[in-house]
Amino acid sequence: xxxxxxxxxxxxxxxxxxxxxxxxxxxxxxxxxxxxxxxxxxxxxxxxxxxxxxxxxxxxxxxxxxxxxxxxxxxxxxxxxxxxxxxxxxxxxxxxxxxxxxxxxxxxxxxxxxxxxxxxxxxxxxxxxxxxxxxxxxxxxxxxxxxxxxxxxxxxxxxxxxxxxxxxxxxxxxxxxxxxxxxxxxxxxxxxxxxxxxxxx
Amino acid sequence: xxxxxxxxxxxxxxxxxxxxxxxxxxxxxxxxxxxxxxxxxxxxxxxxxxxxxxxxxxxxxxxxxxxxxxxxxxxxxxxxxxxxxxxxxxxxxxxxxxxxxxxxxxxxxxxxxxxxxxxxxxxxxxxxxxxxxx
Numbered sequence: 001x002x003x004x005x006x007x008x009x010x011x012x013x014x015x016x017x018x019x020x021x022x023x024x025x026x027x028x029x030x031x032x033x034x035x036x037x038x039x040x041x042x043x044x045x046x047x048x049x050x051x052x053x054x055x056x057x058x059x060x061x062x063x064x065x066x067x068x069x070x071x072x073x074x075x076x077x078x079x080x081x082x083x084x085x086x087x088x089x090x091x092x093x094x095x096x097x098x099x100x101x102x103x104x105x106x107x108x109x110x111x112x113x114x115x116x117x118x119x120x121x122x123x124x125x126x127x128x129x130x131x132x133x134x135x136x137x138x139x140x141x142x143x144x145x146x147x148x149x150x151x152x153x154x155x156x157x158x159x160x161x162x163x164x165x166x167x168x169x170x171x172x173x174x175x176x177x178x179x180x181x182x183x184x185x186x187x188x189x190x191x192x193x194x195x196x197x198x199x200x201x
Numbered sequence: 202x203x204x205x206x207x208x209x210x211x212x213x214x215x216x217x218x219x220x221x222x223x224x225x226x227x228x229x230x231x232x233x234x235x236x237x238x239x240x241x242x243x244x245x246x247x248x249x250x251x252x253x254x255x256x257x258x259x260x261x262x263x264x265x266x267x268x269x270x271x272x273x274x275x276x277x278x279x280x281x282x283x284x285x286x287x288x289x290x291x292x293x294x295x296x297x298x299x300x301x302x303x304x305x306x307x308x309x310x311x312x313x314x315x316x317x318x319x320x321x322x323x324x325x326x327x328x329x330x331x332x333x334x335x
Binding site: 030031032033035036039119121125 | 260280283
């Protein structure tokens with residue numbers, strides 16, 4: 001087992017941007033004083049998610065949806081074997097984490113779009129309530145995700161939070177990504193800022 | 202599946218409860234009367250609450266910061282510039298027709314403008330004042 005590069009730069013920066021933007025949007029949701037900050041933060045969430053959807057198709061190996069979105073059977077087998085077979089199949093996302101990613105990206109997009117429609121006064125009262133329910137659901141999934149990361153870290157004996165900063169995990173040398181693709185980070189930032197600006201107009 | 206139907210109808214009834222301003226006022230009035238059995242809603246106190254500057258928020262010191270001094274007319278959000286429909290139910294029949302929405306905005310706006318929750322008596326005074334305006 002070697003220490004190999006698994007997460008490229010856009011995955012890591014995008015992850016923590018999403019954390020920051022969602023936290024900011026959640027904390028400012030009830031405030032009229034911070035309403036513009038809320039709308040910008042929500043737009044940032046949508047921008048990061050849109051970039052991540054694209055990156056899930058063209059990004060590095062472990063960032064691609066095809067490499068980590070697995071069926072319910074794989075998720076069940078992974079969770080049941082978590083402590084009896086702690087050797088991970090892949091240094092990339094585990095099957096349960098893959099579903100957390102899909103859920104968080106979907107909820108981020110739906111929450112952002114319903115919020116934007118409400119802000120533009122296109123949707124009615126029900127859409128505002130849907131926006132709030134979606135945001136609460138997203139926060140719940142965030143907690144499940146964090147608990148999953150902590151349990152996964154214990155089961156695999158590896159600090160998964162640190163890995164999302166450094167990009168480095170334990171794994172076979174041939175599972176490493178070659179290029180961390182820093183050149184895509186400006187595109188990610190441009191996507192987040194453009195989306196935030198456009199949605200807050 | 203069939204068992205779900207009454208649950209769904211129940212949920213819908215809870216989320217989209219229609220009410221009149223009088224019914225919503227009666228609810229707050231009854232709540233205020235529990236603390237003070239002699240409580241009577243006052244349009245004057247409501248008007249004072251509406252116009253008074255609280256000095257808690259720099260951008261929205263009073264209700265009138267966004268809603269203007271005349272609740273029968275529309276206002277505009279001081280931060281976003283978005284239009285706000287009139288507060289007085291005679292000018293805008295949608296106002297005070299959904300108890301959950303009323304409570305949500307009292308919670309948000311009292312917290313932000315007054316820096317504290319409003320009492321049931323203050324809410325009843327406020328609604329009494331707005332129902333008077335035409």
